[in-house]
Amino acid sequence: MRKHITGFSNPTVKYLRSLRDKKHRKRAGQFLVEGLRLLEDARASGRVPRTLVMAEGRAHPLLARLEADVMAAGGEIIETTPDILSKITGKENAQSVAGVFDEWDTSLAALDRASAPIWLAAQALRDPGNLGTMLRTCDAVGAGGLILIDDCADPFSAEAVRASMGAVFTVGLAQARWEAFLPWLRGGAGQLVAASLRDAVPYRGAAYAAPCFILVGNESQGLPEEYEAACDLRVTMPMRGRADSLNAAVAGAVLAYEVLAGLES
């Protein structure tokens, strides 16, 4: 179906704009992705937007293919003015296309732990940029995906999706409380590893085993002590400076590359 929208107060415009807000995303079960590149990443991973919103008169071979896919899937194409598109995305210079996706199943049950040797997990990760960066790191190290434990930033926010560089579409993603995560983990093979200063061995050359779940904690609090205690392995990274800390996404990535090297050696 094709629609042409020229009015700022059109209810569809209001709806699309509301998806910038987490509460509305959760209620609708949908999220908005801006830019042809991310939409192409999604398409390549078999995710086709429910609705495609385009600035009038834009033409691009990739866009044409995307339009065809959306139509074939029974979706909707909306053409509108650049101003309305800017209003929807909240950016002064909006890119010429955005897509609305249905959120998907992010339960632990949807993950196949045997599908990858490494998994990342983050507890109470609050920064959507860090979250997206961790998804991107998952892609780089061949990790199965990212498990978000307790109250984390929304992986479907524009900032997280952008920072993931499309990895949100290609790597696994789950959200769970710790009370659900731990029994799930212990219901199968899996080594839980935390970066820690307590009772830890050097991260370099530690005895990592697949599937290895690398757990990082909240940006300002780190991991709760009882979460660390539940880990199979606590490793420590050199801290040569004044502050005993690294950015959470950085710590996860340094560990992930070490685990990758360890498992492959």
Place this chain on the structure above:
Amino acid sequence: MRKHITGFSNPTVKYLRSLRDKKHRKRAGQFLVEGLRLLEDARASGRVPRTLVMAEGRAHPLLARLEADVMAAGGEIIETTPDILSKITGKENAQSVAGVFDEWDTSLAALDRASAPIWLAAQALRDPGNLGTMLRTCDAVGAGGLILIDDCADPFSAEAVRASMGAVFTVGLAQARWEAFLPWLRGGAGQLVAASLRDAVPYRGAAYAAPCFILVGNESQGLPEEYEAACDLRVTMPMRGRADSLNAAVAGAVLAYEVLAGLES
């Protein structure tokens, strides 16, 4: 000197507010830092704000010490309302204190390359969060500091300072064009290392030598080919996924930890 300000249109309020903007920061040669924790990090590194702006009636032992230092250095203390403080910092819930610092010398000449075995360098790094994260990584790995090459984000922006977790005050910082950086580098000992896919050796166990300068490129373009060609060593990190890339700050950190391990083994 102590001042009490209650009017939103006070010229000092306007001036402080203007420091949120890069253009005004450059003109004034000053920047604004919010929050007692960052101000404490600065103080511990011997950097005392020129002006301290506090919400009325706040008391804290650390704040008292900071006030004394500012007064001893001939600086200014401004007391004002929480609303005005929010207006200055641009945050709805401003912390109760902010400080104005003079920017310092960020020329290459101010760096002592012999003072540390590792240095980070970033070319055309646009994201202030990435920049701050790299400063923080410098602190963690004991690097001498960060060299910003070509047009990068402003290290004195509120976002960069915050992401650095205070490391902007404690590690070295320089800004230079490539045309100035390369002769400076070649004027002394120093190995220039880039993460690259061209003509590269595995990053793991490569022949790193101190002082080792780790160079990462722009977030979307990577390094220009001629910059890579000028490096002494090009190393490649495993990329197991769909996208051949990592977040710039993450790539720098993974490499920095590998270099640290290599130099210490």
